[in-house]
Amino acid sequence: MKILIVEDEPKIGNYLRQGLTEAGFIIDLARDGLDGLHLALTEDYNLAILDVMLPGIDGWEVLQGIRRAGKEMPVLFLTARDSVDDRVKGLELGADDYLVKPFAFSELLARVRTVLRRGGMTKEYEFLRAADLELDLIRHRVDRSGQKINLTSKEFALLELLMRRQGEVIPRSLIASQVWDMNFDSDTNVIEVAIRRLRAKVDDGFEPKLIHTIRGMGYVLEVAE
Amino acid sequence: MKILIVEDEPKIGNYLRQGLTEAGFIIDLARDGLDGLHLALTEDYNLAILDVMLPGIDGWEVLQGIRRAGKEMPVLFLTARDSVDDRVKGLELGADDYLVKPFAFSELLARVRTVLRRGGMTKEYEFLRAADLELDLIRHRVDRSGQKINLTSKEFALLELLMRRQGEVIPRSLIASQVWDMNFDSDTNVIEVAIRRLRAKVDDGFEPKLIHTIRGMGYVLEVAE
DNA sequence: GAGTACGCATGAAAATTTTGATCGTGGAAG
DNA sequence: CTTCCACGATCAAAATTTTCATGCGTACTC
Numbered sequence: 001m002k003i004l005i006v007e008d009e010p011k012i013g014n015y016l017r018q019g020l021t022e023a024g025f026i027i028d029l030a031r032d033g034l035d036g037l038h039l040a041l042t043e044d045y046n047l048a049i050l051d052v053m054l055p056g057i058d059g060w061e062v063l064q065g066i067r068r069a070g071k072e073m074p075v076l077f078l079t080a081r082d083s084v085d086d087r088v089k090g091l092e093l094g095a096d097d098y099l100v101k102p103f104a105f106s107e108l109l110a111r112v113r114t115v116l117r118r119g120g121m122t123k124e125y126e127f128l129r130a131a132d133l134e135l136d137l138i139r140h141r142v143d144r145s146g147q148k149i150n151l152t153s154k155e156f157a158l159l160e161l162l163m164r165r166q167g168e169v170i171p172r173s174l175i176a177s178q179v180w181d182m183n184f185d186s187d188t189n190v191i192e193v194a195i196r197r198l199r200a201k202v203d204d205g206f207e208p209k210l211i212h213t214i215r216g217m218g219y220v221l222e223v224a225e
Numbered sequence: 226m227k228i229l230i231v232e233d234e235p236k237i238g239n240y241l242r243q244g245l246t247e248a249g250f251i252i253d254l255a256r257d258g259l260d261g262l263h264l265a266l267t268e269d270y271n272l273a274i275l276d277v278m279l280p281g282i283d284g285w286e287v288l289q290g291i292r293r294a295g296k297e298m299p300v301l302f303l304t305a306r307d308s309v310d311d312r313v314k315g316l317e318l319g320a321d322d323y324l325v326k327p328f329a330f331s332e333l334l335a336r337v338r339t340v341l342r343r344g345g346m347t348k349e350y351e352f353l354r355a356a357d358l359e360l361d362l363i364r365h366r367v368d369r370s371g372q373k374i375n376l377t378s379k380e381f382a383l384l385e386l387l388m389r390r391q392g393e394v395i396p397r398s399l400i401a402s403q404v405w406d407m408n409f410d411s412d413t414n415v416i417e418v419a420i421r422r423l424r425a426k427v428d429d430g431f432e433p434k435l436i437h438t439i440r441g442m443g444y445v446l447e448v449a450e
Numbered sequence: 451g452a453g454t455a456c457g458c459a460t461g462a463a464a465a466t467t468t469t470g471a472t473c474g475t476g477g478a479a480g
Numbered sequence: 481c482t483t484c485c486a487c488g489a490t491c492a493a494a495a496t497t498t499t500c501a502t503g504c505g506t507a508c509t510c
Contacts, residue, residue, distance in 0.1 A: 011398045012408055102407040152496060173240060182327035183237055190498060192458060197497095199459095215457065215506075377466060415468060417488060422467095424489095440476070440487065 001116060002026045004048045006036030006062060007078070008055055012101075016049065019105050020112070033057035037065045040073075047116055050095075051078045063093050074115045078103075098138070128163040130210055131223045133202065135163050144206055154179060155198050162211065162221035171218040195219060226341060227251045229273040231261030231287060232303070233280055237326075241274065244330050245337070258282035262290045265298075272341055275320075276303045288318050299340045303328075323363070353388040355435055356448045358427065360388050369431055379404060380423050387436065387446035396443040420444060 003025045007013040010031075017027045028043065030036035033054040040048055040062065048066065052059040063075055077098040096115050099108055128135040133144045140156060142149045151159065157179045162170060172191055176182055180190065195211065203209045212220050228250045232238040235256075242252045253268065255261035258279040265273055265287065273291065277284040288300055302323040321340050324333055353360040358369045365381060367374045376384065382404045387395060400416055401407055420436065428434045437445050 011396075015398055015402065015408060102401070102405075102413070104406045105402060105408070106406070154497070173237075176327070177240065177330065180327075181329045181331070183240060183330070188327070188498075189458085189500090193460085193498075195458095196460065213458070379467070413468075414470090414488085417490085418468075420488095421490065438488070 001046045002028070002044065003112070004028050004030065004036065004039055004043070004045045006030045006033065006048065006054065006059070007051045008032055008053075009051075012051075012078075015105075016108070019109070023109055025112075033059070033062050037062045040066050040071065041069050045073050047112065048073055048075045049078065049112075050075060060093055063095060067094055074118075076111060076115055100140075128160070130163060130166055130221060131208060132206075133163075133210060135159060142202075144202060149201050151198075151201060154194060155201070158194055158198055159202065159221075162219065167220065167222045169214050169217050169220045175218065226271045227253070227269065228337070229253050229255065229261065229264055229268070229270045231255045231258065231265075231273065231279065231284070232276045233257055233278075234276075237276075237303075240330075241333070244334070248334055250337075258284070258287045262287045265291050265296065266294050270298050272337065273298055273300045274303065274337075275300060285318055288320060292319050299343070301336060301340055353385070353391075355388060355391055355446060356433060357431075358388075358435060360384060367427075369427060374426050376423075376426060379419060380426070383419055383423055384427065384446075387444065392445065392447045394439050394442050394445045400443065 001024075003020060005013060005016050005020075005027060007016065007029070008031055013029050013031070017029050020027050028039055028045070030039050033056045036048075036050065036054070037057065048062075050059040050062055054062070057065075059077060063077075066073070066075070074096040075094070077095045079098055079100055096118075097111050099111055126137040128137065132146075133142070135142050137160070142151055142156070142159065158175065161175065161178050173183075175191055179194075195213075199211050203211055208223055210221050210223065212222065212224065214220060226249075228245060230238060230241050230245075230252060232241065232254070233256055238254050238256070242254050245252050253264055253270070255264050258281045261273075261275065261279070262282065273287075275284040275287055279287070282290075284302060288302075291298070291300070299321040300319070302320045304323055304325055321343075322336050324336060351362045353362065357371075358367070360367050362385070367376055367381070367384065383400065386400065386403050397416055398408075404419075405415065420438075424436050428436055433448055435446050435448065437447065437449065439445060
């Protein structure tokens with residue numbers, strides 16, 4: 001599997017190259033948009049990872065150049081912290097996924113693998129919904145009945161887990177491993193507290209209640225029957 | 226590679242089995258000490274993972290039984306949160322490493338691989354030292370000139386990184402990826418702040434200073450020449 | 451049917467981590 | 481030798497997460 005990385009910051013570029021090489025990919029690294037586009041058009045890649053901010057021509061232009069030349073390889077964007085619009089724009093221009101800096105390397109690897117597996121079939125432009133609750137995975141934004149809800153990262157991760165598997169009872173052990181990356185430790189109640197905070201933001205003052213406790217098992221998110 | 230897990234809590238047991246199976250190991254899982262010991266003596270394993278707290282006979286007794294029977298396989302202990310003495314006892318009885326619950330699965334996997342690679346040659350009973358600073362990796366405890374220093378987990382992780390590679394300049398990008406599991410993001414100064422806090426605890430009021438800034442590069446921990 | 455134990459809920463305090471603003475300083479440029 | 485600037489240092493405040501003590505309700509026991 002051959003991957004093209006276009007990234008001007010040497011630190012990030014080298015880091016990505018090293019990590020992905022270790023993961024068994026063949027990497028070409030371009031330091032600016034022009035080089036990147038040139039490589040993209042002359043070589044064959046299974047995936048391109050483009051930084052949006054590049055000297056010379058930016059990531060979008062590279063993407064457009066690639067598409068204009070009829071190249072169909074999937075493209076993954078790296079965008080800066082808060083530039084939500086960049087992400088949307090990127091996806092509209094035909095990127096397949098995006099990643100917000102700073103990101104965990106494991107996260108990048110997961111995305112890379114997903115995109116490669118799909119072979120560029122589905123875009124990662126996703127919403128999750130339950131009743132009047134809507135979770136925007138791209139903007140990392142949540143609202144209920146049109147009201148914006150601010151969640152911290154742990155809260156978001158927890159809600160995302162519950163939403164992705166709506167109607168299923170999520171055991172506490174799964175929550176612990178997914179959201180905290182740790183095994184269950186009986187003498188802490190972080191999960192309960194986190195659920196409490198989440199309920200306060202997501203369920204308090206709204207109907208129907210969405211987060212339900214299943215005694216001895218875990219939690220479910222569903223519109224109760 | 227065949228691994229024996231002896232763990233009574235079904236959640237943890239299943240979680241471990243699943244995770245390690247996915248990582249390509251063959252797993253046998255025993256639910257109590259007697260079963261575990263029996264399996265350990267009748268089958269051949271490359272590694273045993275023992276919970277200390279077990280119904281019937283506990284982890285230590287299982288270990289002793291294994292050693293008495295002349296089995297040399299490496300043993301990794303799972304111990305409860307604060308029972309430091311358990312860890313020390315385990316290592317003294319001939320365990321090869323230990324892991325404190327709750328732990329990240331990635332952590333377990335790393336330890337498993339290390340222990341298997343070493344093939345039970347070296348015990349993980351480690352201290353790191355620099356001048357009069359001593360870092361006890363087992364007890365997760367630090368002192369300087371005999372005075373106990375309390376570090377938070379991030380602080381500890383940062384100091385451990387610097388200590389493990391004493392004298393080397395650790396680039397910020399490496400710190401970011403090791404301690405925060407994230408790529409470098411130029412508009413945050415978490416690293417500087419963390420270094421500050423660490424210095425306040427480890428260097429302020431002591432001589433010689435151990436943590437040095439290398440402009441444009443990163444940080445080194447060393448006894449200055 | 452009362453007693454009781456367990457699992458979860460809750461609120462508040464404590465601990466930790468991150469952000470944001472401002473200050474200092476070494477080293478390059480002139 | 482000065483000036484300037486980028487890089488870090490530092491401090492305080494804000495945000496987030498964890499801990500701890502206590503309360504409540506359900507289900508099980510007798």
